[in-house]
Amino acid sequence: MVSCGRNLIDFANVLKAFIGSFYLSIAYWFSQCGLALSLICIVVIALATDYCTNLMIVCKYEIIDRLTRIDNDEQDITAEEKEYQNKERERIGRNLTYAEIANFSLGKKALYVVNAALFITQFGYTVQYIIFLGNTVQSLFPFGNKPYTNTSNVTDDGGLYPVVDNARVTTSPTYNLVVLIPIPFFMACSLLRDVRNLAPISLAGNAAVICGFFATLGIIYNDFHVADEIEYFKWAALPMLFGAVSGAFEGIGTVIPVEASMVGNRHMYPYFLHLTICILALILSSLGISGYLRYGHATQQIIIANLIEENDSIFLTIIYTLICISVMLTYPLQLFPVIEVIENALFLPGKIFGPKTLVVESVNGEGGIQEASETDSLIKDKSKVGLAVAVPKSVSAWKRNLIRLLLICAEVGIAILFKDQYAYFGSIFGTIGASVLGYFLPPLIHIKLKRHQVWWGITALNVFLLTVFGVIGGSTSLGLGIKTIVDRMINNQ
Numbered sequence: 001m002v003s004c005g006r007n008l009i010d011f012a013n014v015l016k017a018f019i020g021s022f023y024l025s026i027a028y029w030f031s032q033c034g035l036a037l038s039l040i041c042i043v044v045i046a047l048a049t050d051y052c053t054n055l056m057i058v059c060k061y062e063i064i065d066r067l068t069r070i071d072n073d074e075q076d077i078t079a080e081e082k083e084y085q086n087k088e089r090e091r092i093g094r095n096l097t098y099a100e101i102a103n104f105s106l107g108k109k110a111l112y113v114v115n116a117a118l119f120i121t122q123f124g125y126t127v128q129y130i131i132f133l134g135n136t137v138q139s140l141f142p143f144g145n146k147p148y149t150n151t152s153n154v155t156d157d158g159g160l161y162p163v164v165d166n167a168r169v170t171t172s173p174t175y176n177l178v179v180l181i182p183i184p185f186f187m188a189c190s191l192l193r194d195v196r197n198l199a200p201i202s203l204a205g206n207a208a209v210i211c212g213f214f215a216t217l218g219i220i221y222n223d224f225h226v227a228d229e230i231e232y233f234k235w236a237a238l239p240m241l242f243g244a245v246s247g248a249f250e251g252i253g254t255v256i257p258v259e260a261s262m263v264g265n266r267h268m269y270p271y272f273l274h275l276t277i278c279i280l281a282l283i284l285s286s287l288g289i290s291g292y293l294r295y296g297h298a299t300q301q302i303i304i305a306n307l308i309e310e311n312d313s314i315f316l317t318i319i320y321t322l323i324c325i326s327v328m329l330t331y332p333l334q335l336f337p338v339i340e341v342i343e344n345a346l347f348l349p350g351k352i353f354g355p356k357t358l359v360v361e362s363v364n365g366e367g368g369i370q371e372a373s374e375t376d377s378l379i380k381d382k383s384k385v386g387l388a389v390a391v392p393k394s395v396s397a398w399k400r401n402l403i404r405l406l407l408i409c410a411e412v413g414i415a416i417l418f419k420d421q422y423a424y425f426g427s428i429f430g431t432i433g434a435s436v437l438g439y440f441l442p443p444l445i446h447i448k449l450k451r452h453q454v455w456w457g458i459t460a461l462n463v464f465l466l467t468v469f470g471v472i473g474g475s476t477s478l479g480l481g482i483k484t485i486v487d488r489m490i491n492n493q
Contacts, residue, residue, distance in 0.1 A: 009203070010262045013333065014272040016202035017258050018251035018280050019209050020125065020334065021132045021327040022430070024216075024302050025422065026248060026284045027291025031299040033241040036232040038288055041245050046281040048439060048469055049249045054270055055442040055462075056101070056255055062449050063104050064092050093266065095390050097340065098256045098437070105445040115341050117436040122253040122338045123411065124429025129331050130415035131422050132302065134179035136324055139308055140317050141172035175419050179412055182328050189332035190339065190404040205329030212323035213283055219307050219316065220290045227296025240427050240484070243477035247430015248284055249277070252438040253337040301422050339404055346403065347395045355394050421485050428481040435474020440466045 030038040068088045070077055077085075098118060102110035172178065189201065251258075259269045291303045300306050304320050347354045391400070418425050443462035451459050 006265055007268065010265050010268065011272045011275070012202040012206055013258050013261065014251070014269065015276045015279065016205050016330055017254040017333050018249055018276050019206070019283070020250045020330045021129055021323075022244070022248040022250065023209075023213070023280075023283050023287055024132075024304060024323070025244070026288040027295070027299045027303050028301050029237075029241050029244045030288040030292035031295070031297055032234065032237040034231045034234040035289065035292060037234065037238065038241060038245075038292075039285060041238075041241050042281055042284050042288070045242070045245045045249065045434075046277050048465060049246070049252070049434070050274060050277045051461075052438050052442040052465065053252065053255055053273055055446045056098070057259060057269060059105065059442065059445045059449055060093075060096060060101055060256065060259075063101060064089055064096070067092060090263075094260050094263065096256070096260065097344070098253075099341075099344075101256070102441060102445060105448045106441075110441070114437065114441065115345070117432060118253050118337050119341045121429050121433030121437065122334055122336075124425065124432070125247075125250055125253075125334045126331055126338065127411045127414045127418070128422065128425055128429065129327050129334070130179055130182070130411055131419055131425065132327055133182055133324055134175050134415060134419060135302060135422060136304055136320060137178045137181060138172040138175055139305055140320060176416055179415055179419075182331075183408060183412060185328060186331055186335075186408050187405055190335055190408060191401055192332065201329045201332055205326050208322050208326030208329065212319060212326055213287065215319040215322075216287065216303065216307070217290055219319075220294050224294060226293050227298070229296060230293060239473070239477040239480045240424070242473050243427035243431030243434070243481055245284070245430075246434030246438065246477075247427060249280060249434070249438075250334065250430075251276075252433050254333060257336055257340060258333075335407075338407065342403055342407065343391050343400060347391045347400065349392065353395070353399060355392055418485075421488060424481055424485045424488070428478060428485065431474055431477040431481060435470050435478070438470075439474065440470030443470070 026038075026042075033041070068085050070081055070085060099111045099114040102114045259266055262269060287303070291299055291306070295303075295306050298306070304323070307316060308320075344351075346352050349355050443466040447459055447462050
């Protein structure tokens with residue numbers, strides 16, 4: 001029986017995987033797309049995300065069942081075979097990756113697609129966190145007396161592309177220096193090897209997110225009044241809204257590693273997922289509605305900027321320092337899939353820096369992990385041996401650590417380049433992650449594995465999701481997002 005403490009730790013990891021910093025930008029997208037359209041989009045995408053994420057878990061265990069099936073009749077299975085079957089289920093359940101699920105179901109090309117999409121999406125999310133921290137920490141410094149009027153965020157038609165750009169008018173250090181503040185912490189967290197080891201960080205991060213959320217609402221409703229010209233439907237920016245809200249549900253890249261880390265408690269993952277999606281949908285809806293009603297068309301990309309403009313108090317500074325801490329504590333979990341993709345490409349047996357011979361990780365009788373050679377395995381079908389293999393212990397730790405540190409340095413450089421594109425940057429990478437990894441591949445894999453075992457309506461729903469959400473929604477949002485960022489950078493916005 002799993003203890004309450006273990007349930008709390010596992011739920012904390014699931015929740016932290018889905019909640020990052022993007023909820024602080026949702027009010028901006030309400031201002032771009034209207035109150036009703038944005039709210040409908042949140043509800044629809046929440047339902048689609050929950051459904052498609054569960055499909056991935058169902059497909060994972062369908063594959064595990066197929067890989068560990070013994071040819072003998074159930075009554076003829078020996079005790080040794082049954083014990084080995086259970087060990088193999090645990091080994092595969094612990095190490096099976098999203099890319100291997102796609103490879104098993106759809107072929108080798110799907111493996112490359114998943115790895116590329118995972119790397120790009122999670123890399124983009126972690127860069128977005130660094131951009132957020134740099135801009136937000138800058139805005140928390142007190143203003144100086146230097147006379148300056150910033151009109152760089154006003155377009156020719158009078159519209160606003162509000163951004164946080166205070167380095168020239170505040171006592172803050174330059175953005176390029178501010179973004180370096182959390183880097184030592186990120187580098188230290190990147191050296192952790194197991195997702196479950198991040199549980200204390202997730203618990204602290206969740207507490208900081210919830211406190212920051214309620215504090216933000218409290219400040220918004222202090223002296224609350226409804227802004228002029230509230231709109232309900234603005235269709236032009238709908239593709240960008242699709243990507244932004246999909247990106248706000250940030251957990252698609254962490255689903256498999258987080259679920260795999262819940263040793264002895266994986267059956268609870270669907271329940272934790274449902275609760276997490278509901279909590280995040282409520283946070284997005286309430287903060288989006290409240291922020292847009294309060295600030296209207298003047299809502300900025302990060303709502304903290306609106307609040308600081310009106311109330312530059314010590315209390316507010318403390319609150320948003322807490323939010324910055326919550327974002328810092330989210331970063332390690334989102335970085336984990338990026339590290340996994342890179343290390344699997346470099347250090348697995350037969351790869352560039354990996355050992356030449358195959359080593360299979362298995363579970364020993366005490367529940368620990370031991371390494372076993374292929375010849376010691378009881379597997380009848382040797383073609384299954386190379387599946388769900390962890391990076392061997394023979395790979396030097398310094399090599400793995402060096403790759404992780406270089407990865408973070410690259411993220412800092414990109415965060416400096418795109419410092420004024422926070423909301424749009426998140427929309428683009430949210431689109432890539434959601435459309436490919438969330439809306440397209442899970443339904444397609446489920447069709448491939450289980451179309452003959454389920455009601456035809458499920459297959460029809462899967463086809464609808466992968467077509468409308470995955471292909472049409474994803475490509476439209478991605479194209480418009482890239483065009484918008486290019487235009488803004490050309491115009492120095």
